[in-house]
Amino acid sequence: MxxxxxxxxxxxxxxxxxxxxxxxxxxxxxxxxxxxxxxxxxxxxxxxxxxxxxxxxxxxxxxxxxxxxxxxxxxxxxxxxxxxxxxxxxxxxxxxxxxxxxxxxxxxxxxxxxxxxxxxxxxxxxxxxxxxxxxxxxxxxxxxxxxxxxxxxxxxxxxGFNGLPVGVEGKVVSLIEDENSLLASLLMMKRGCFVIPVSLKKTNIGLIRKFAYGFEPELIIIKNIKELDEISKENNAKAVVVGQTLESFKELELKAMVLRPLIGLDKKIIKEFSNYFS
Amino acid sequence: MxxxxxxxxxxxxxxxxxxxxxxxxxxxxxxxxxxxxxxxxxxxxxxxxxxxxxxxxxxxxxxxxxxxxxxxxxxxxxxxxxxxxxxxxxxxxxxxxxxxxxxxxxxxxxxxxxxxxxxxxxxxxxxxxxxxxxxxxxxxxxxxxxxxxxxxxxxxxxxGFNGLPVGVEGKVVSLIEDENSLLASLLMMKRGCFVIPVSLKKTNIGLIRKFAYGFEPELIIIKNIKELDEISKENNAKAVVVGQTLESFKELELKAMVLRPLIGLDKKIIKEFSNYFS
Missing domain, CATH: 3.30.2130.30 (VC0802-like)
Known part of the structure; x- marks a missing residue:
């Protein structure tokens, strides 16, 4: 036994x-x-x-x-x-x-x-x-x-949380601006993506660390958004992920593809997802 | 009375x-x-x-x-x-x-x-x-x-279904390829977007029509994906919407911005959303 x-x-x-x-x-x-x-x-x-x-x-x-x-x-x-x-x-x-x-x-x-x-x-x-x-x-x-x-x-x-093991899909660079960006990162991690967290300022990425097994998320601080292109290229990342909703939508002048996992979601559902992960 | x-x-x-x-x-x-x-x-x-x-x-x-x-x-x-x-x-x-x-x-x-x-x-x-x-x-x-x-x-x-009234946000062109594309269109409609449905072949857009109040969705048949750029421009649409998930992901060579509302969602949640609307 x-x-x-x-x-x-x-x-x-x-x-x-x-x-x-x-x-x-x-x-x-x-x-x-x-x-x-x-x-x-x-x-x-x-x-x-x-x-x-x-x-x-x-x-x-x-x-x-x-x-x-x-x-x-x-x-x-x-x-x-x-x-x-x-x-x-x-x-x-x-x-x-x-x-x-x-x-x-x-x-x-x-x-x-x-x-x-x-x-x-x-x-x-x-x-x-x-x-x-x-x-x-x-x-x-x-x-x-x-x-x-x-x-x-x-x-x-x-x-458990189901989903795919982090790493079976490619890498994405994740622009951390607010709580929604953390949620967008988690959704992509749950779909199997490595996430490289990047921010314009020092930010708490505790929620990403909570689920970060198989990789080491280290926040990269950038001075301007254009640096996202370099970081994507250096890391061979497939896309840049942002937490934008239709209400907070803005275009980003980047060469990299931009993914917005929350773009079609209601505030209520976003809140439910956030509660689910925290 | x-x-x-x-x-x-x-x-x-x-x-x-x-x-x-x-x-x-x-x-x-x-x-x-x-x-x-x-x-x-x-x-x-x-x-x-x-x-x-x-x-x-x-x-x-x-x-x-x-x-x-x-x-x-x-x-x-x-x-x-x-x-x-x-x-x-x-x-x-x-x-x-x-x-x-x-x-x-x-x-x-x-x-x-x-x-x-x-x-x-x-x-x-x-x-x-x-x-x-x-x-x-x-x-x-x-x-x-x-x-x-x-x-x-x-x-x-x-x-009711809550959300925003169709039309308070801008127009989007929606590429209808499968059931997921219909769901992506509905999510964008629920966030207030007019949807212009476009497809490479004759397709049933009944699910869009079910919620189409405030606009008249008429399916536009195209011969190749590049036409999406013209249609977006002619209609002053903000973006092209597709039903891609990470599993069905493919890059689209378009000038228009591409939105993928389902990109961060699990199959189970996509199924739940589909059932919710149908």
């Missing part, structure tokens, strides 16, 4: 060859995240659409790695139903709950029971042993079981 | 001089909507942050006029509490409901009762006369009362 973290990622752009690029980049960014947060880990495995991190510590920092849809601190055991029962007992014996459900996913089809069969088996085991009620909709506790090479048992799924 | 429709609009961009431009354009677009849907109306008034349409018919078409936050079919009466009681009786006598609430808004401060006082007064009147229960949270029926020049009584608020 070992402690691991099981990481799930969005399947949305995992078509064809991109899948490997996506997964490798995601693992790189996870390693960067663990390093920056001083987390010791034994190894990282990739199997059947999951990334498994062998670590004892709580890894809440993973929440801010774009590309991750969710993760769980889990116990790994032999894929046998008796072992699963023992582990479930161990995990829930000190938990207070009245109703529960079991959610199983058999990703390795060699396991003899199907997902609904695992759910029924473990469900009735917990009912009898702990005298609790199953409730599929209105439960206090969810017991998660995923069968990969081994069985992984957990009771909590922490949500 | 007269039938009217009371229209509410987003207050969000009603600062300073823009307010009048916004309101006039919204009224123009409402008139266009009524004309296109063969609705006869007596007159349209604008007062205290509301637009009042004197019409007998149901006006569901208003739902698709950008800038409207909500509207209600209401009865207009003298602003006296006895009159309001009579009108409320008339409106609810054939309705089936167990619980109700009263929501009052006194926009004209000359009326002697405050909003909470109106709510209490009418609430207790309905309780006694109809033997029903008040419930502020879990109600079957909401009785709305707004006091402007007269009193307006209604039992239904129909939600």
């Amino acid at each position: 070992e402690n691991v973290v099981i990481v799930r990622y969005s399947e949305i752009s995992l078509k064809g060859n991109n899948r490997i690029v996506f997964e490798k980049k995601l693992i790189d960014n996870i390693k960067d995240c663990l390093k920056k947060n001083n987390v010791k880990y034994e190894k990282i495995d990739r199997l059947r659409g999951r990334i498994i991190i062998f670590a004892e510590q709580e890894l809440n920092c993973l929440k801010y790695v774009f590309g991750i849809s969710s993760f769980s601190h889990a116990l790994v055991i032999e894929p046998e139903i008796k072992e699963i029962e023992k582990t479930v007992s161990k995990l829930i014996e000190n938990k207070k709950f009245r109703s529960f459900r079991v959610s199983a996913q058999r990703l390795n089809k060699n396991f003899p029971l199907t997902s609904p069969e695992i759910e029924r088996e473990i469900g009735s085991f917990v009912c009898k042993k702990f005298n609790k009620k199953v409730s599929l909709k209105d439960f206090d506790l969810e017991i998660g079981i995923e069968i990969l090479d081994y069985a992984y048992v957990f009771i909590k799924k922490i949500k | 007269e039938n009217v429709v009371i229209v509410r609009y987003s207050e969000i961009s009603l600062k300073g001089n823009n307010r009048i431009v916004f309101e006039k354009k919204l009224i123009d677009n409402i008139k266009d909507c009524l004309k296109k849907n063969n609705v006869k109306y007596e007159k349209i008034d604008r007062l205290r942050g509301r637009i009042i349409i004197f019409a007998e018919q149901e006006l569901n078409c208003l739902k698709y006029v950008f800038g409207i936050s909500s509207f209600s079919h209401a009865l207009v009466i003298e602003p006296e509490i006895k009159e309001i009681e009579k009108t409320v009786s008339k409106l609810i006598e054939n309705k089936k409901f167990r619980s109700f609430r009263v929501s009052a808004q006194r926009l004209n401060k000359n009326f002697p009762l405050t909003s909470p006082e109106i709510e209490r007064e009418i609430g207790s009147f309905v309780c006694k006369k109809f033997n029903k229960k008040v419930s502020l949270k879990d109600f079957d029926l909401e009785i709305g009362i707004e006091i402007l020049d007269y009193a307006y009584v209604f039992i239904k608020k129909i939600k």
